[in-house]
Amino acid sequence: AAEPEYPTNEIHRALFRTKLGKKVTPFQWAVYDFTRKIPRGRVTTYKDVCSAIGQGSPRAGVYNGTVTILG
Numbered sequence: 001a002a003e004p005e006y007p008t009n010e011i012h013r014a015l016f017r018t019k020l021g022k023k024v025t026p027f028q029w030a031v032y033d034f035t036r037k038i039p040r041g042r043v044t045t046y047k048d049v050c051s052a053i054g055q056g057s058p059r060a061g062v063y064n065g066t067v068t069i070l071g
Contacts, residue, residue, distance in 0.1 A: 006032065027056055 007013045013029060024032075030053040038044055050056040 027053075030055065 007016050013024065016024060018024065031049055034049055034053050035044075
C-alpha cells in the first residue's frame with residue numbers, strides 16, 4: 001500500500017486536517033518529523049522522542065510505553 005503523504009512546509013501544515021478534521025499541533029508535527037527518521041523496525045520510548053525534540057513529557061502521549069515505527 002502506498003504511504004500517505006503529509007505536508008512538510010509550514011503553509012501546507014497550517015491547512016492540513018486529520019481524517020477527523022482536527023488541526024495538528026506543532027508538538028505533534030515535531031514528533032512526526034522525528035519518528036520519520038527512526039529506522040524501520042527500530043523501537044524507541046516516548047521519553048526518548050520527547051528528549052530528542054526537546055519538548056513535551058513522556059506522559060503527554062496517548063499511553064505510556066514504547067512506539068514501534070514500522071514504516
